[in-house]
Amino acid sequence: MYIDPHVHMVSRTTDDYARMAVAGCVAITEPAFWAGFDRGSPEGFHDYFRQLTETEPRRAAAYGIRHHAWICINPKEAEDHAFARDVMQLIPQFLQRPNVLGIGEIGLNRNSRTELAVFEEHLELAARFDTLVLVHTPHLEDKRKGTRLILDAIRNQGKLRPGRVLIDHVEEHTVRSVLDAGFWAGMTLYPDTKCTAARAVDIIEMHGADRLWINSAGDWGHSDPLAVPKAAAVMRARGHTADAVRRITLENPRVFLRQSPNFSDAPLRPTAPDLGR
Amino acid sequence: MQPDGLPPLDREQLIQLGFIEARGRVLDIAAFLDRVQRAASAPGVPADALADDRVRALCEAMRLALDGQPERARRILEHWSDATTDPAAHADGKAARGVPRTA
Incomplete structure (x- = not known):
């Protein structure tokens, strides 16, 4: 049994759900993200949030997997501040949905001032609605600086308990600062960027397993929705x-996610596929 | 699990487990550098393959990998990190390139 706490199933086929179920996946969480193109209107985000809270739970349930979602406007589409605010006005209504765990994946992409301002506004929303938070840290050369800006912003806001915030996509140069500040840390298993399974196991050996999880972040790019069970095999x-x-792949995600009353990994009987056809 | 950095397997076992894969990756890097060196330069670009800051950053990282000091992966990632601290005025496109432009 395992949980994949970060995977973008809107970008994956139904066969991937089937494979994940066979590999032992019992629950997933799906953060709102950049789907490879910029949406042209807030209504486009409204439809996407409906997909995350209505369609994907049905697709997952067909294979006995419990589906949960995080809602936000991602940093790659946050450079237009007025547009981002229009989208953010949609968020509260979706936070009431039964599979929603909180705000995510918010954060920074290119570490711009506007991205940071939108990130801070999301933090205010999370504090106002007392939700969990899932934070995306930037890619490649932007990660170290972006992680520092993110940690500073959360500390400066001062309204969120670190134990209710997960900082995702950590690598060797950012994991220590995240854990030392009391946050949870996620390692994303990607073939070319972020962490390979071997490096993720190195990090576990060097920093311990407290407040640490692994995820596939499977999406439309180079990624593998079976990355978590494959990393378990490497371990x-x-x-x-x-x-x-079991601690890394099941117990740790469970401890963090159960802070939301909407999280469940109780056994779910697979239903007949209902794909709206 | 002890956060002491000590792997459950001993050194010989880890070498047995990972050597062939690491060997293949070293050859891939060498072949990449050969390929880049063999290729013609684009018009207006210096002929020296190391003039490209990304290739240069790769070679600098290999020097770190060979310096005999611990935490090579962390130190390479730090070497490849943007060293500025203030937020950027605007997002410079959506995609990062792998190393800072000044590397």
Whole structure:
């Protein structure tokens, strides 16, 4: 059994749900993100949020997987501040939906002033509605600076408890600062960028397993929705015990996500596929 | 699990497990540099392959990998990181390029 706490199933096929179920996936969480193109209107985001809260839970349930969502405007589409604010006005109504865990994945992409301002406004929303927060950290050369800006912004706001915030996509140069500040940290398993399974296991060995999880962040780019069970296999090959594997792939995500009353990984009987056809 | 950095497997076991994959990756890097060096320069671009700041950053990272000091991966990632601290005035496109332009 495992949980994939960050995967973008709107970009994946139904066969991926089937494969994940066979591999032991019991629950997933899907943050709102950039789907590879800029949406042209707030209504486009409204439809996307409906997809995350209505359609994907049905697709997942067909394979006995519990689906949860995070709502936000992602930083890649946040450079137009007025547009971002229009989208953010839609968020409160979706926070009431039964599979929504909180605000995410907010954060920074190119570390711009507008991205930072929109990030701070999302933090205010999370504080106002007392939700969990899932934070995206930037890619490649922007990650270290962006992670620092993000940690400073959350600290300066001062309204969110670090134990209710997960900082995602950490690597060797950012994991320590995230954990030392009391936040949860996510490692994303990608073939070319972010972490490989071998490096993620190195990080676990060097920094311990407290407040740490792994995810596939499977999406429309180079990614693998089975990255979590494959990393579990790497952990076992590296001599880690079954308990250690279970902690990273199931227990840790459970501890963080159960802080939302909307999270469940209770057994779900697969239903007949209902794809709206 | 102890956060002491000590892997459950011993050194010989880890080498046995990872050597062939690491060997293949080293050859891929060498072949990439050969390919770049073999190729003709684009008009107006210096003929020296190392004039490209991305290729230069890759070679600098390999020097870090060979310096015998621990935490090579962390130090390489830091070397490849934007060293500025203030937010940018505007987002410079959507995609990062892998190393800072000044590297």
